Amino acid sequence: AQRVTQPEKLLSVFKGAPVELKCNYSYSGSPELFWYVQYSRQRLQLLLRHISRESIKGFTADLNKGETSFHLKKPFAQEEDSAMYYCAPTSNSGYALNFGKGTSLLVTP
Amino acid sequence: GAVVSQHPSWVICKSGTSVKIECRSLDFQATTMFWYRQFPKQSLMLMATSNEGSKATYEQGVEKDKFLINHASLTLSTLTVTSAHPEDSSFYICSLPLAGRSYNEQFFGPGTRLTVL
Numbered sequence: 001a002q003r004v005t006q007p008e009k010l011l012s013v014f015k016g017a018p019v020e021l022k023c024n025y026s027y028s029g030s031p032e033l034f035w036y037v038q039y040s041r042q043r044l045q046l047l048l049r050h051i052s053r054e055s056i057k058g059f060t061a062d063l064n065k066g067e068t069s070f071h072l073k074k075p076f077a078q079e080e081d082s083a084m085y086y087c088a089p090t091s092n093s094g095y096a097l098n099f100g101k102g103t104s105l106l107v108t109p
Numbered sequence: 110g111a112v113v114s115q116h117p118s119w120v121i122c123k124s125g126t127s128v129k130i131e132c133r134s135l136d137f138q139a140t141t142m143f144w145y146r147q148f149p150k151q152s153l154m155l156m157a158t159s160n161e162g163s164k165a166t167y168e169q170g171v172e173k174d175k176f177l178i179n180h181a182s183l184t185l186s187t188l189t190v191t192s193a194h195p196e197d198s199s200f201y202i203c204s205l206p207l208a209g210r211s212y213n214e215q216f217f218g219p220g221t222r223l224t225v226l
Contacts, residue, residue: 044153044202044217086152096143097204097215101152
């Protein structure tokens with residue numbers, strides 16, 4: 001079955017600390033993976049996609065096919081990073097997104 | 110990026126009535142749009158894929174007669190919740206892909222909060 005697991009509902013870190021938001025997936029084939037972010041009172045927006053191998057706002061995510069993971073990392077968290085983060089592989093149809101349950105990141109001063 | 114609007118942003122209705130939610134792309138055309146539902150403190154769940162000029166594709170467990178989707182133009186998709194009941198109270202969000210990029214790069218509307226009394 002297609003499954004996305006974000007084990008942490010809430011992650012609280014101090015400003016300047018490293019942060020890692022975990023995502024594991026169970027998908028057949030070669031899924032395309034994304035991280036979406038939702039800041040307070042804003043709409044969902046794309047943060048990262050694994051194909052691009054880019055760094056956005058200091059965040060990176062590496063696809064580990066062996067561990068079927070796509071963890072999101074940032075070496076030094078900032079207060080403005082506080083938001084809801086969703087891991088989203090493609091769904092069975094290949095087009096829409098199946099979201100993980102999300103991790104709420106809180107960065108405190 | 111793309112601009113997606115939804116109308117209304119919130120609606121309260123009586124049980125048994127129907128509610129229409131609009132999703133508009135303001136600056137590009139889309140042959141496909143997606144509709145999601147998000148219950149409080151839960152993740153987004155894909156409800157259906159809206160296809161311009163043809164029938165929508167519904168996810169398993171989503172009643173197509175209950176959630177009517179119409180995608181009559183390249184910039185507008187509507188979701189009608191028919192005979193709404195309190196359990197249909199939720200946050201409904203649409204999204205659509207940006208033309209010319211990876212099909213899976215989506216832009217989301219701000220959502221519509223539906224409360225059924």
